[in-house]
């Protein structure tokens with residue numbers, strides 16, 4: 001839909017046109033939904049611990065998961081991991097060509113490797129051949145902190161031009177081997193450098209882009225940095241798959257990744273809770289209630305909305321646009337709204353259980369409607 005046809009043109013994001021590649025069963029780029037990924041931090045050689053973490057990431061909504069393969073024990077465990085999860089696994093190799101070949105044979109959906117770091121031309125050819133033989137795509141991962149020495153000397157410091165030059169150098173090696181199933185990242189921990197590097201890369205090549213602000217930091221500050229950096233890029237239509245890098249539980253990375261996409265209307269998953277910050281007018285404790293509801297409703301993946309508002313100042317207005325709403329009132333009770341209309345009164349004391357029940361029921365209803373429309377497609 002072009003911008004003048006859109007009912008709310010100020011909300012429209014036009015995505016950069018990229019080539020589509022596959023990461024196992026998941027499409028990346030083109031018109032495929034923007035995917036969210038994270039990385040395990042267990043020892044990959046401990047297949048069971050890694051699988052438990054992958055399951056937690058999957059439950060949180062991860063589309064793709066990356067695992068490090070620094071040694072042969074890890075690539076050996078990779079086969080067990082791949083065999084026991086439906087989620088596509090990216091093997092993070094760095095430069096050892098044997099690990100790359102082992103990972104491809106073990107069933108990795110994608111190799112994260114920079115071909116320029118593999119070594120001799122023969123080794124590069126062997127890795128590319130393994131990727132072709134076993135249906136692996138690749139990710140070229142350029143990082144401002146580990147740019148080639150020659151580039152650093154020439155440019156003086158990590159800068160967008162040096163990062164793009166590095167990315168194109170690696171990409172050209174793959175293209176020379178007639179290998180085109182790759183995506184690229186050009187990450188930095190600095191938000192400005194990250195955004196400028198991706199903007200320049202987006203103009204220089206048509207492959208899908210894996211975007212992220214690397215080493216963004218702990219949960220709160222890392223989330224903010226990522227939201228600013230990735231938000232800026234996504235808003236400009238750049239980015240086909242995202243990874244939020246936090247010094248926190250990887251499950252948080254998935255939640256933050258989805259929240260960034262949800263804020264921009266690029267992807268919808270789970271309950272979008274609209275809540276007021278609360279003030280002296282609140283008819284119930286908004287903050288406590290929202291924290292409890294967020295936890296109790298985390299298992300719902302069907303996209304829907306819930307408004308929890310402290311009083312009538314903004315409650316009815318917000319409820320107009322949500323599937324389920326609650327607005328605080330006087331005398332220990334408030335009003336429940338269904339699809340924007342006042343529906344019934346509810347005592348504050350019963351609200352958590354009752355709202356969870358209403359939302360779960362509504363989610364089932366919406367899912368059934370969605371399934372009826374698209375019987376074979378995934379629910380999300």
Ligand code: SF4
Nearest residue numbers: 276278279282310311
């Ligand atoms: S909606 Fe009501 S309770 Fe919430 S912040 Fe506004 S005035 Fe305060």
